[in-house]
Amino acid sequence: MKKITGIKIIAGFFLLLAATVIILITTEEPKEVLYDTEKTPSYRQKGNSEAKIVIIEYTDFACPACAAANTYVSNLIKYFGDDFNVNFKHYPLTSIHPYSFNAAVWSECVGKEYNKFWEFSDMLFNRRLEWWDKKDYSKLFKAYAAELGIDDKRIAKCLGSSDAIDLVKKDMESGDKFKVDSTPTFFVNGRKAVGVMELIEEIKKEKQGGL
Amino acid sequence: MDFKNRRELVSAIMRVVVGCILIYSGFIKISEPLENFYNAILGYKIVSGDLALISAQVVPWIEVYLGVLLVFGLFNKLVSIFSILLFLGFELLLAQAMIRGLEVENCGCFGATHSNPIGVEFTLNLVWLSFLFLGYKFSYRFSLDRLIESKFSK
Numbered sequence: 180m181k182k183i184t185g186i187k188i189i190a191g192f193f194l195l196l197a198a199t200v201i202i203l204i205t206t207e208e209p210k211e212v213l214y215d216t217e218k219t220p221s222y223r224q225k226g227n228s229e230a231k232i233v234i235i236e237y238t239d240f241a242c243p244a245c246a247a248a249n250t251y252v253s254n255l256i257k258y259f260g261d262d263f264n265v266n267f268k269h270y271p272l273t274s275i276h277p278y279s280f281n282a283a284v285w286s287e288c289v290g291k292e293y294n295k296f297w298e299f300s301d302m303l304f305n306r307r308l309e310w311w312d313k314k315d316y317s318k319l320f321k322a323y324a325a326e327l328g329i330d331d332k333r334i335a336k337c338l339g340s341s342d343a344i345d346l347v348k349k350d351m352e353s354g355d356k357f358k359v360d361s362t363p364t365f366f367v368n369g370r371k372a373v374g375v376m377e378l379i380e381e382i383k384k385e386k387q388g389g390l
Numbered sequence: 391m392d393f394k395n396r397r398e399l400v401s402a403i404m405r406v407v408v409g410c411i412l413i414y415s416g417f418i419k420i421s422e423p424l425e426n427f428y429n430a431i432l433g434y435k436i437v438s439g440d441l442a443l444i445s446a447q448v449v450p451w452i453e454v455y456l457g458v459l460l461v462f463g464l465f466n467k468l469v470s471i472f473s474i475l476l477f478l479g480f481e482l483l484l485a486q487a488m489i490r491g492l493e494v495e496n497c498g499c500f501g502a503t504h505s506n507p508i509g510v511e512f513t514l515n516l517v518w519l520s521f522l523f524l525g526y527k528f529s530y531r532f533s534l535d536r537l538i539e540s541k542f543s544k
Contacts, residue, residue, distance in 0.1 A: 183542050190534065191464050198413075198458045206421040243429040243496065275496075275505055308493060361422045361501075374423025 214369035215357045219266040220346075222290040225297060226256045230264040232385050234378070235366040237268045237350070237359045240283065241276035241311040246304040248363040248375045253301070255382075267300070269350040270362050278316045283347045285320045288337035295327050302326070395531070402532035405460050405525030408473065408518050412457030418501035419450035430498025434483050435490070452476065460525070463533025470526035477519050484512045 215235050218224065236252065238245040252265055269287075271279035282303050290296025302323045303310075310319045324334060337343055357366070365372040367381035391399070419427045428446040432438060437445060456476065459469040480499075487494050487508055496505040506514070530536055 183539055186538050186542055187464060187535070190538065191459065194458050194462060194464065195455050198454055202417060202420055202454060206417075243433070244423060244425045247425060247429065361426065363423070374425050376424055 215353065215366040215371075216369045217353065218264075219268060219350075220290070222294050222296045223267040225260075225265050226263040227261045228264055230262055231368075232263050232382065233368055234263055234265045235268060236265060237270040237354045237362060237364045239269075239271045239276060239279050239362040240286070240300065240303040241279040241307050242272065242362045243307075244374065245363045246307060248378070249301070249304045251375050251378075267296070268353065269347045270354040270359055270364070271347070271351070272362060276311055278311060278313070280347065281316060282310070282320070283350075284338065284343045285317075285324075285334075287343035287346050288334050289324060289327070289329060291343065292333050292337055293327070293329055295329065298327055299323065397528050398531040401524040401528035402463065404521035405463065405466070405470070405529045408521045408525065409457045409460030411518065412453045412460065412473070414457075415500050416450040416453030416457060418504075419446075419498075420454070422501045426496075426501060427498055430494075430496045433492065433494045433496065433498070434487050435492060436483065436486070460522075463529060463535055466529065466533045466535050467526060470522050474519060474522050474526070477515050477522065481512060481515050481519075484508045484515070488512070 216233065217235070218233070219235075221228075234252070236248070238248065255263060256265060269283040271283050273280050286296055286300050286303060289299040306319075306323070310316045313319065321331060321334075324331070354364070357371070361373060363374065363378075365378045365381070367378065368385060370381055372378045372381040424443075424446055427450065428442055431442045431445055453476070456469055456473050459465060460473060484497070494508050497508050497511045499506065499511050
């Protein structure tokens, strides 16, 4: 009986070891083609445009982890704004967040037409529970825009054109190209960091003189 | 194939199905940013801070390990009991969220890229629990336990 239990324990050990190795290998990021350094339009940048540390951020307005990351990045810019240049890119996960693509398009219009992209994006993140699953999201977005003193007609014109949609799609294509598969994903001077914890690690590396 | 064998085979398939679900669920969480699952845990408003962080790090690996052992049917009885306890824990979390009327955006079941409403997850978990119970009771014939015992019992 003891012998059989011992054999089972050994078999179990090797099975779990194999599972661990397989998972660690398959979840390790490939080293190639992960260097996104392309900056965004100026209204979607914040911090110092000449900063040595450039952060590209792929995000989804309806994603809770992105909202938490937005707070972190905002604080980063608030306290160390001279050291960083943050570039926002859209990566709405439309399969689980039905209206985050629309939110991205709205934010583009608010950014392009009024240069209030960041104010509007803060509203979208902070109030995502209000709109993320609501069919009449546009009413809510109009109300948010009105709070920023934004004229409905200019926004309606922008929403009616394909420019903003094309910009959002371009970001999504760029995300696909650089193998973004979850949000938030960052590129710190080109190097990929998935989530805030990896972002912090990459920033630490850059602060210590880069790689 | 007589009834007993068919029952053993079906129960073993059920056990393997739940094992694969656990492996998939754990794998997705491990491959995503840690804070995705961390945020999902916080959404249930039961644990916070370090405990939520530790849970976010540990639970996916527990799922994978239990899943692997279930698929192979190794320590089947013990692993089935642990898996049943794990699913009962999930059910408690989901039930309290429904009772308290929490707005759980993402159930955390299969990472951030796929989420069912918590009522659906609650029902699905009942199905997996019944599969586990049958696997616990009847799947010995198609398990690594049996293979090892028959090879080394002399």
